[in-house]
Amino acid sequence: MIQHNPFTSSLFISVWCKNFNINTTTYNFKPINGLHFFKSKGELFINTGKNLTKGITYEITETIGNNFKNQVCLIYDVPTYAQAKTTKIPKNLVIKKIKQYPGFLIHLNQYTGIENYLKKTFSKNSIQKLIRYNKRLQTCFDIDEKMLIGNSVEKTEYDTVFNHFHKLLNKRFEDKQITNNNLNPEEWRFYQAVVYPLILENKAALHVIYNNDVPISVRLLYFSEHIIFDAITVFDIDYTKFHIGKISILKMLEWSFNSKYEIFDFSKGYFDYKESWSDLKYDFEYHIFYNTKSLKASLLANTIALTFKTKQYLRDKKFNEKLHKITFALKRGSKNNPIKVEILPHNKEEINKYDLQEIELTDDILYLKKYIVDFQFLNSEHQKNIKLYQIANQNNTLYLIKGKHNYQLLSVSH
Structure with missing residues (x-):
């Protein structure tokens, strides 16, 4: 069990309910101790915090007198390393455990x-x-x-x-x-x-x-x-x-x-x-409680279990990664004129021929920051010794990073 779990604290629950417009009326189901549930759809009840917790645990405290009828309780993100024993489950009450994400x-x-x-x-x-x-x-x-x-x-x-x-x-x-x-x-x-x-x-x-x-x-x-x-x-x-x-x-x-x-x-x-x-x-599991005497609850519980098993299968096949990339592309749209930065060979004599103009790293050329930081890493240069120059008469496409002892020449094209 996770003692003094922050994800079941009254503060966490109240902010979560308010933010996601969840009715502040929460429910308790015997024999599940330590959790609150909100009503989702129909007879489905889900633990408060849902999938935004990082680990939920509970105890089974009674062997009789559970108040399950047609209701189904879904508990997200139960870590296997902290689960309490569930040997006192009342008759006709079943727990389905579906493995989801790995944990470390x-x-x-x-x-x-x-x-x-x-x-x-x-x-x-x-x-x-x-x-x-x-x-x-x-x-x-x-x-x-x-x-x-x-x-x-x-x-x-x-x-x-x-x-x-x-x-x-x-x-x-x-x-x-x-x-x-x-x-x-x-x-x-x-x-x-x-x-x-x-x-x-x-x-x-x-x-x-x-x-x-x-x-x-x-x-x-x-x-x-x-x-x-x-x-x-x-x-x-x-x-x-x-x-x-x-x-x-x-x-x-x-x-x-x-x-x-x-x-x-x-x-x-x-x-x-x-x-x-x-x-x-270890593994995170989703736990589903339901009464086997209720056909309605049994159908709902098995449908939920199948849904999560399918999601996990697709996750194992890396389908979710592809979906995230597709979603990103749809939201972002096409990006025109990507910026290309190339590191150019140079020598000190060549650098001295350029007309150098010292500049600040402004927002419109912030993409150069990575190259400046890489330059510092490779040459052990402190940032206080770094200067950035724009090379005149080159259509603003050449930049020079200068440290205490070293240089780096960059070509930028759009």
């Missing part, structure tokens, strides 16, 4: 600290690379790190970080050219509304890495009594060469190992990094 976690309490964890999880070579990436990031930028948690977090600071969070997610999925459900306006409004009050109650946090006070990595975390849930994560893709995603995990785990928590849960969905950092893979 780290048992923090099985390690003495971050160094012990790294040593047992990664090769010596991988650890050295991780240290080098972190050192290179510190060398090239003015990096700061912060965990926004507790009642000292100001709303203005929270709003600033959350707005950057949204921009980075948009940027990330624009680059991948797929849709992301977190960016659905209704869903994002819910997150922005619920996370701040949970932060004040120490039930949520934002782990942020800054470059010159600008967030370049943001992670949304939730907390139960013993578990940290890694809910949504993003980093600025311009910093890809620095492996900022790995550095973010490292910094966050350093904080986690110094805390009281026993488990760090990467939550649902497969990504390579989750598998490599975790020490346990």
Whole structure:
């Protein structure tokens, strides 16, 4: 069982109901203890929070007296590692369990600290690379790190970080050219509304890495009594060469190992990094409760089960990834005149022949930022030493990145 689960708290439920226009009248069904349900369609009842939780658990507390008739109860996202035993199910009441997304976690309490964890999880070579990436990031930028948690977090600071969070997610999925459900306006409004009050109650946090006070990595975390849930994560893709995603995990785990928590849960969905950092893979299941004496309930329950099994089959076949790409293309439409940037060979003597005009990195040429950051990584150049030049008499198509000792020439065509 997940003790003091943030996703079943009254705060989470009330904000969720308000945001999604759910009738605040919720229902309880014996013998399911610890969950509230809302009425969906007909006789279908779904747990509050639906698929926006990162793990739901419950207990069966009675063997008789259940109030199921024609009703069917659907419970989303029950992690197999935290399920209570269900041996006390009343007669005629059935639970169908449908496997859905994979989940991944780290048992923090099985390690003495971050160094012990790294040593047992990664090769010596991988650890050295991780240290080098972190050192290179510190060398090239003015990096700061912060965990926004507790009642000292100001709303203005929270709003600033959350707005950057949204921009980075948009940027990330624009680059991948797929849709992301977190960016659905209704869903994002819910997150922005619920996370701040949970932060004040120490039930949520934002782990942020800054470059010159600008967030370049943001992670949304939730907390139960013993578990940290890694809910949504993003980093600025311009910093890809620095492996900022790995550095973010490292910094966050350093904080986690110094805390009281026993488990760090990467939550649902497969990504390579989750598998490599975790020490346990588990499954999320959808649970369906219904009374076998009711033909109506049996038909509804079996139809729901078949629907989710079909979805999982299509997910296993990567159909959902194709669908996200198609949805993205339909929403975005065609993009004319894509910008092409090419790195040109050059030498110092050739550079000295150009008429150079120093410029700022404005919004209309912001696509050059990635090339500037890559240049810093390759040459260990600090951003304070970087200058950008536009080369005159070239139809504004040539740019020069200049560091303390190195140059890079770029050609831009539309």
